[in-house]
Amino acid sequence: MQRWVKSRLFVPMLAGATLRERLVACLGALIGIGLTALICSLLFGTNASLPILVAPMGASAVLLFAVPTSPLAQPWSIVGGNTISALVGVAVAQLVAEPVLAAALGVSLAIAAMSFTRSLHPPGGASALTAVLGGPAVASMGFLYPFIPVALNSMLLLALGFIFHKLSRRGYPHMSVPVPVNTHGTLDPPAQLRVGFREEDVDAALATLGETFDINRNDLDRLLREVELQTTIRSHRTLLCEDVMSRDVIYVDAGASVLEARALLLDHNIRTLPVVDTSGRLAGTVGLRELTLAGDDIRQTMSTASTAAADDPALSLLPALTDGRTHAVVIVDDDHFVLGLITQTDLLAAMARMPLLEPETERLEPVGSAPTMLAAE
Template identity: 65%
Template structure:
């Protein structure tokens, strides 16, 4: 008989713990958070140390302004956020601090000044495309004043606010590069039609379109902390993963061609052209002297080659025999790749999957309905 879970058992504790420590942000992992903690440690400490070394600190100048701590959370914990990009941090903090000083100069009532300061800071950051939440704190700091603000006057937005922001961003760029994380985040460009016609690329003709994303965002009537291009890319990946999961039983080994026509890297272009035309194929795998795959060539590559084909080799698209066949859809529909080479751990060629092979497999998955 199945017994209900006992809350005193380790399994229940682990379940509770996993729920308690589950990430708030989609995609976040414990490793990401640990990297963020270490990055913030280095970033904030070094920003304060360098600022203190350059200008000293004391009543006339703080070691570091408080909003920089909030900037560090975004910079190291969510580096892909549009709110955490270099211009957002530097421009958002600096412009907001300047707005706060201007408001404090013209409005003597502190209650009214803090409200107007933050609201105008949001407006200014929005119009200058540098919206940054800590900018609101920078505006408040400037409005409420203090020895540092009074001592530096209208230089305060630049020293220490802009100085701290620039140092933090520079350290963030270095840290993310060393950690092999992408920063600043660059949203992937929309897929282009490589054939230079007015048609949509084949990979986006079926499924949702950009206007569907706009309609969905309008229906939610909310603002999300993600670039619109990243949102489209995420939804496309969700579609792909759902298709792969639904047909996970079909692997590359099931549909690949096993009698692969290949050529050596020191072969003559005429030999490569002859093989391509004889076997009616568009991509020819190229092997080194040890039989390992090093690339592919097609008619376009060899049309301008002289000597051997070694100088005309294109990087290969590869997969393993155990990979899901439908996971090759993005590669084989990108408008450039005609075949994926199936290799083992030593890059020895085991098979090949062409666009035709994958199309035939997808066709078999379609429901058979009577005419």
């Protein structure tokens, strides 16, 4: 029993949660609530008839700092949800004299109002309830209460959340990764979406489960596709980049002319040409399309190279090589020297032979860390 308690005590309740994330959330709430109260007290003094900080802000802080990717923790949800709910609560308090009935109506109507305005925020229920049962101090403020202090508290907390997340290098507000699109201007869906589950399959699964999940629709799609990818990588984890990569890599010096680079691409029938600096380290890549837009200096038009390590699973390159833009991934060592290159063709050929591969793939000995020349796609 004691062992079970120890093993379960600090297990994250949220998917992806870590101890570090929780500690960052604690620090954020400490700073956010503390500064919100301080600013409001400086603005309004210590007038007992004016609540400078309303209790629902504590719950808003939990969402803002602990689960900033939640749809319920986004800016409109925090400001709109709290303010709209408080408005509903004040209106119900003035129309319904019975406290119990007013409390029930206030919370239920607040949920409805937040749902219609797409501002669902759980602390909004507490804002509505406070407006109904807050006592003489809240009642005397009437319809001023939803704006001062509720909306003001919400906006101050949100502003501090923006600053805190930026300083801690966490993305906020949460922006869903765009759904892949066809980059060729045709009506076909992008390659990543032509097989596997579809949007209607996700909708059917949600309808079958009959539950509401606290995750953005696009994030759910992204999560499921990443699960598919990780399952594929795990199933073939013995196939590494070093098993698939071309080792005779054609490259061009950063100081070479556009004509030299174009000649290498055409002579070797390749689409991606790594560019190395004076020390031999990878600086970027160029292709024929980039070179047509270049002047005399290929460094002005080269793209950031997509890279991987030799001991990375080969199938981990699937997202990059199926994005409609990347034709090859450059394999580099820890010092960014070119070891090899994997093209779309290389990976496709390896995947075609997967049913024939033994669980432990024979490893090829590395030729060396210095870049030499690139195999044709």
